[in-house]
Amino acid sequence: MNENNINKLQSKICGITDLKTLKYLIDHPYPPSFIGFIVNYKKSKRYLGYKKLKNILKVKKKKINFVAVLVKPTTKDLENISILPFDYYQIYDMSPQKIKLIKNKYKKKIIVALTVNKKKDVEKYKYYKNIADIFLFDGKGYEKSLSFNHKLIKNLKSKFKIMLAGNIQPDDNLENFLEIANIIDISGSLETYGKKDISKINIFLNNIKKNNYEN
Numbered sequence: 644m645n646e647n648n649i650n651k652l653q654s655k656i657c658g659i660t661d662l663k664t665l666k667y668l669i670d671h672p673y674p675p676s677f678i679g680f681i682v683n684y685k686k687s688k689r690y691l692g693y694k695k696l697k698n699i700l701k702v703k704k705k706k707i708n709f710v711a712v713l714v715k716p717t718t719k720d721l722e723n724i725s726i727l728p729f730d731y732y733q734i735y736d737m738s739p740q741k742i743k744l745i746k747n748k749y750k751k752k753i754i755v756a757l758t759v760n761k762k763k764d765v766e767k768y769k770y771y772k773n774i775a776d777i778f779l780f781d782g783k784g785y786e787k788s789l790s791f792n793h794k795l796i797k798n799l800k801s802k803f804k805i806m807l808a809g810n811i812q813p814d815d816n817l818e819n820f821l822e823i824a825n826i827i828d829i830s831g832s833l834e835t836y837g838k839k840d841i842s843k844i845n846i847f848l849n850n851i852k853k854n855n856y857e858n
Contacts, residue, residue, distance in 0.1 A: 652817055654851045655679060655806060656844065657712065657830040658689035662699045664839045669705055671845070673852040677826065679710040679733060683720040688837060689830065693723050700727050710754065716745070725749055733779060739770045752776040754806060758783045759791045768799070775803065779828060782809030797823050813847035817854040827851065 657679030659665050668674055681689045682696060691699075700709065708730040713720065715736045733754035734742055746753050755775035757767055760783050768778055778799070782791045790810035799805055800823055807824035812832045820827060833843045 651855050652820065652824070652851055653677070653826040654848065655710070655826055655828040656833065656847075657681075657710070657808075657828055658687070659699075659839065660689055660691055660695075661839075662702065664841070664844075665699055665702055667841055668844065669702065669707060671848055673848045674705070674707055675848065677708045677710050677731070677828075678704075679712050679828070679830070682711045682713060682724055683716055684712065684714040696724075697727060704728065712756075721745060721749065731776070739774055742771065743774050746774060754779050756781055759795060759809075762795055765795045765799075768803070772803065777804045777806050777826070779806040779808060781828075793820070793823055800824065813843050814850060817850060821854075 653676040655677035656668060656675045658681055659668070659678055665678065668678055680691055680696060681687045682691060684690055709728055710731045710733050711724055711727070711729040712733045713735070716734065729751060731752045731754050732745065732749070733756050734745070735756045735758070742753060742755065745751070753775055754777045755768070755771045756779040757764060758781050759765055765780065768775075771778070780791075780796050793807065796805065796807070804826070805824045806826040806828050807820060808828040808830075810832065811827060811829050813829065817827065829847060833839055833847060835843070
């Protein structure tokens with residue numbers, strides 16, 4: 644890891660469902676490094692059908708990484724999105740062998756997403772360490788954004804690029820995450836009445852910038 648970036652946090656905003664919000668993120672003075680889209684998990688209120696997904700992804704994304712969020716993706720899911728401008732596939736609940744096949748076939752960078760409640764959940768990273776470009780440690784509950792004990796992943800940042808999710812708030816003291824994560828990933832806490840809230844997004848992105856400036 645570049646020592647110049649050791650105290651810098653990147654941001655990921657997940658669950659974007661409309662073009663207006665997407666353009667706001669892309670044109671923000673401090674845009675997120677990653678934007679995630681729920682492409683096959685229909686239980687999520689942030690799920691996007693293929694037609695709508697294809698249409699909003701026509702936008703010029705500049706230097707932002709687009710992330711396809713996938714839960715146990717089928718071959719059909721993967722073939723459908725293969726022509727879309729995703730830089731990363733974020734994959735939940737799939738064996739290392741299957742993820743490796745996906746990585747090799749579709750030539751995408753991989754975010755291995757592990758949901759955490761106990762230490763044994765964290766230890767699963769060992770099976771994916773030669774596959775993952777980034778590890779995402781998330782709370783149990785998927786779209787419910789549950790929190791977990793972040794101390795469980797405290798010693799992993801020196802080994803891998805770590806993305807952290809799980810009930811993080813836009814105005815949290817981000818210094819608390821510097822030792823354990825490279826990327827802060829939030830979604831539900833940026834919403835009001837189930838929709839992304841521009842004012843909350845702005846607070847979060849400015850908070851990331853402020854933290855990086857001060858550190």
